[in-house]
Amino acid sequence: MVTTGDDDCENQSTDAIIWLHGAGLSGRTWRSDVPGMKPDLPGHGQNPCIPEPSVERYADSIAPHLPHRFALVGHSLGGMVALELAARHPDKVRALVLAEAVPTVLQSSASTWIARIAKAVMSHISPKRLAWLSGLSEPAKVKNHLREQIGSMTVQGIQDGLTAAMRYDGRPHLAEIQCPTMVVIGERNKATHAGARLFHEGIASSQLMTLSGGHMIHVENAERFYTTVLGFLGDKK
Template structure:
């Protein structure tokens, strides 16, 4: 049997985030975050994606996708959970609460192609190129919805429910997620924290390194890479 894995991208990005990371994983599923017709919330994304996350799957999420993966892991029995540059909530800080109120409204006024250019400033060329390719996939309203969902989520109460071995990956150049990732490391009993010399968009910046580290973790914790390729 082939063990499934589910890979969830961050806000304003797409499933192409994982294109260079999932080579050789025949049952890796990389959906775009679904459109939510009513209130865009992490819980609503998890409701729609839960059929893709059966017990025994490996769940991987980046940024907002990490919030969704966290929510799914609390509802199911994954073999492993991997959270990349993700936090359980932003409502625990004044800056996070303020951004949650202001940022979605601002993003609705910025054409996605312009947003791609703005978010690419200061990023490595490979990352900036991917941002220009991926962000215009969405309309401004969809991007605002994703940011609103991330700003509203509070997964701190879910951390004690995570029993699966968990790998937390953060970039040393992004201090914005440091507090939240420390909270994940403290709250998830069976977790390991790994730092890579990169920024927020690690799957785009260093996909090969991310994959090597995920493979090493799964080999160490599940016994063999065959746990996600073939058993």
Template structure:
């Protein structure tokens, strides 16, 4: 587990990357945090050089917790982007006594009807088949041309493809099948149950997840919603200092 903190006795913040991501992408955020916050950045299952353990969302969450729990203090803050945010919310619901704060970035809380789940399952299965066959670089290029990444510039897209090229496509395809939103429970009630301070970050240019943020705000009393101007889906990569500022405020009780 990567560690960007100064001592072993400062508060812990665990940052979870998204699908296709890696722990080092959190380093600019970790460097922007105040010295009093110790930042840990573990790899997600399926992104650590090994195939994902199990074939369901719950299995991924169980495996991630089994790896995290022994290394962490009794209470810690949990931050997650996209898939990492979905797993963070699931872990916070299962182990609320361990969570001092929860910050989600561009994370889907879950689908609420059977037809949407079926449609998403078809979508993710098709992508999993595509990722596991043909040219890995061409498939990555196609992935980052989906509507949710429409704000990416060509240089930024090329940089992401180059960074993701080291992943094993078979592992990632299996992870996508297991981690599909189609198989994730609706975690909106989990967010409402959590007593710890919670925040949701979305890029102002990310229309889909900005709308999700607004919806969650109406349903979740006390949820802090922050929309970061000028960025799209991947806020911590595009605006690490702004994301670090949100983490800092929530973890220290200084809400915006």
């Protein structure tokens, strides 16, 4: 069963927003005062791991809880899940925000090998150690956030999230997305920029927004991020 966070989306209005977190995080990564459903993906937060983890199966876990009409905001792995849901439910999704996300890590052999190496390394260290390493070059508030979030994960949950991201290729869905879409990237995190351009070039109704910050832009530059995202969604009823 999916842990849905602050609001049960089945009881929300047609202005519902579904916030989907990245790998190693949970629904609590989002600011508590923003409206909407903030579910934990399988293996994250309060939700148990599932067999054969994949972006498609993560989307399956969210789908039964969706309201009749909603907007999607996805960060990193959550952006892949958001893309999958938007492609499946074109009549329900009024707008889409893809933050620090890519449609695939398979666009080059180099990125594929980097992802494989990262998964191998992370399978041999504890979540608390991984949280410490992840925050080394980050501002203090991001470092603390990662230590709280990743530090509470299980090794299996982290591996599952990475496996799901590595296996996914959402490029065939890009031309199917018809709703207004905003692609948000952190200026400092160059690793996602090529993938963000794939989103922007492949989704006809998209716009690309660069904000100062890194991969955890919703934490590092929270005020600007939420103002930008909520402003965009507010115009797309």
